Amino acid sequence: MLDDVIFWTLGVLAVAAGGMVFRFDSMARATYSLLLSLLCVGGLAILLGLDYLGVVIVLMMTIEMAIMAVFMVMFMMNPAGLMPMSMLHNKRGGAALCAGVFVLLVVGIVLAPWPERAGRADGDPTMALGQSLMGPHMLTMMTLGFALFTTIVATVVLSTRRGRYDRLGDDLRARHADDPVRGGIGR
């Protein structure tokens, strides 16, 4: 009974907060609305018995949305939401497409012959996940590790003001920096 109440509360709140993300005029409010929606997703994961992953989702989304709020202020259109405005384009077409996707997927969910529950959850799902990632799913973990490392390098390269090619100019054989302003490494 209590689980049902928690499920309906978190489920409705997740979808409603998700919808409000695109209704608010203020980007700051939209960020916190998205945070609320994703925290509800974390709560639902905990409700399903995934305590560790649920807490990871909650912690990660809190930090992620805090960072997102900074970028909202950097690239804002109307951060305080003091003026009503629309940040949407092709609203009607997008809404129709999304409603179609929703109906199609719900029909699939209702009609699909879902298999019976096979087996029982391990007493400690977190331990089972760790052993799986370090055993049969080691390749997945290694791929994720490389992807994260590549992301770190790519984000630094993308966000630095001047890269190697800017400094040395178009000629990759150049040995001296082609600084646009004197006084740099090229002097």
Added chain:
Amino acid sequence: MTLELFLVVAVALFSVGLFGALTQQSIVMLMMGLELMLGGIILAAAALWHYVAPASTDGQVLIVLAVTVMAVEMAIGFAIVTALFRAREVDMTDEAAELKG
């Protein structure tokens, strides 16, 4: 609580996120739509793990994968927005149609 109910909530989140990703003008807001879509995928994976194959860890691994994708998407997305804004002072999807350097 049933598998179907969890999946309907997941699909609702995915559809709302899709609406944002398709219609938002601001690139940062577009990324918020993608985050919502991934949130729906995480919820669906958790529900499938619990109701279909709790003995297997595949559902949990899928969640780890989706959470990592969320982090990567946000980091790369913000880096691209920063680079784009520096190069052209553009932060809107309509103005970022041309990606040549």
